[in-house]
Amino acid sequence: MNELNVVVDSAKAAFNQALTPADLENAKALFVGKSGRITELMKGMAALTAEEKKSRGAAINLAKQAIEAALTARREALADAELQVQLKAEALDVTLPGRLRGSGGLHPVSLTLERIESIFASMGFDVAQGPEIESDWFNFTALNTPEDHPARSMHDTFYVEGGLANAPNLLRTHTSPMQIRYAVQHVKQHRLQLEAGKNTETLFSGAMPEIRVIAPGRTYRVDSDATHSPMFHQCEGLWVGENVSFKDLKFVFTDFCRTFFESDDLVLRFRPSFFPFTEPSAEIDIQFQSGPLAGRWLEVAGSGQVHPNVIRSMGLDPEKFIGFAFGMGPDRLTMLRYGVNDLRLFFDGDIRFLAQFQ
Ligand code: DAH
Numbered sequence: 001m002n003e004l005n006v007v008v009d010s011a012k013a014a015f016n017q018a019l020t021p022a023d024l025e026n027a028k029a030l031f032v033g034k035s036g037r038i039t040e041l042m043k044g045m046a047a048l049t050a051e052e053k054k055s056r057g058a059a060i061n062l063a064k065q066a067i068e069a070a071l072t073a074r075r076e077a078l079a080d081a082e083l084q085v086q087l088k089a090e091a092l093d094v095t096l097p098g099r100l101r102g103s104g105g106l107h108p109v110s111l112t113l114e115r116i117e118s119i120f121a122s123m124g125f126d127v128a129q130g131p132e133i134e135s136d137w138f139n140f141t142a143l144n145t146p147e148d149h150p151a152r153s154m155h156d157t158f159y160v161e162g163g164l165a166n167a168p169n170l171l172r173t174h175t176s177p178m179q180i181r182y183a184v185q186h187v188k189q190h191r192l193q194l195e196a197g198k199n200t201e202t203l204f205s206g207a208m209p210e211i212r213v214i215a216p217g218r219t220y221r222v223d224s225d226a227t228h229s230p231m232f233h234q235c236e237g238l239w240v241g242e243n244v245s246f247k248d249l250k251f252v253f254t255d256f257c258r259t260f261f262e263s264d265d266l267v268l269r270f271r272p273s274f275f276p277f278t279e280p281s282a283e284i285d286i287q288f289q290s291g292p293l294a295g296r297w298l299e300v301a302g303s304g305q306v307h308p309n310v311i312r313s314m315g316l317d318p319e320k321f322i323g324f325a326f327g328m329g330p331d332r333l334t335m336l337r338y339g340v341n342d343l344r345l346f347f348d349g350d351i352r353f354l355a356q357f358q
Contacts, residue, residue: 004063011067015074038064105358112334113216119259126213130178136167138177142313143277151276156222171220175236178215183314210241226342233330240323249324265289278304301328
């Protein structure tokens with residue numbers, strides 16, 4: 001075997017031994033680099049005759065081409081191997097189940113509010129919204145709770161800018177101011193309709209349509225523990241007409257509770273109590289006959305016959321109009337319905353808790 005064949009064979013062997021592109025470049029330098037074997041062989045031709053140079057040069061060139069071809073082949077082989085490794089590492093298993101994007105859902109208290117609204121709507125109640133920043137008059141005075149009334153101390157709240165100097169605006173402590181706001185609008189609308197002669201049906205009897213409304217929303221008090229949050233929800237109810245009695249309150253609220261809790265044998269108790277805006281007043285307790293809470297009396301609402309002074313605040317004559325009102329806690333209803341024992345869980349925003357209601 002001549003000397004050039006030996007060089008070509010050893011180049012091929014060195015290239016095949018190179019396992020990375022960097023190794024291969026190092027091996028290349030040994031043969032076709034500046035001080036590689038081929039370059040040295042070229043330099044060695046200086047002493048040859050012109051005739052010898054010709055044949056020797058051609059032979060060295062052939063050897064060089066063979067080495068470069070081997071180098072290119074090995075480069076491609078290494079690049080190909082690297083690609084295979086990468087493809088394997090990044091392989092997608094298209095048979096795996098997809099990861100779905102979460103669709104979100106309603107907060108448990110929102111679910112309760114929707115439920116309350118649809119039950120009362122089915123009984124002919126309107127649903128009204130009102131401001132959370134309220135004036136002293138709507139929150140207290142119009143509800144028969146004048147400035148020096150002791151019941152005010154149970155409603156410590158957050159006072160905000162605006163309002164009267166001696167009676168600043170506040171974050172409403174209950175949804176009861178909506179009784180006044182809604183009734184005043186209702187009375188005004190009826191008068192306008194009478195004047196415009198639009199509503200011939202009521203013109204005929206001269207009667208005002210009954211006020212029947214619920215008002216759900218956020219309320220605020222300076223209170224914070226496992227069963228009280230500074231922000232909580234209430235839902236007010238009001239039914240006023242010329243012939244609405246406590247009996248109607250019992251019927252409506254019993255029907256509501258049994259529908260809400262899907263429990264036909266649920267029992268209600270009206271326990272005498274005091275609220276400035278109702279007379280007589282009652283606390284409403286419920287009792288389940290089965291399930292984990294069976295047998296216990298659970299308070300769910302305050303209620304009563306609307307006080308004559310409140311009827312007056314509405315712009316109506318208490319000799320003619322009578323009705324009932326109630327105020328319940330949707331947060332508490334949600335806790336009872338789902339068996340949650342810490343109110344704060346509703347307002348912490350922990351997705352692991354909230355996702356359970358979807
Ligand atoms: N506003 C009362 C409270 O926050 C609840 C209440 C009691 C509302 C009796 C009423 C009612 O409408 O008649 O404690």
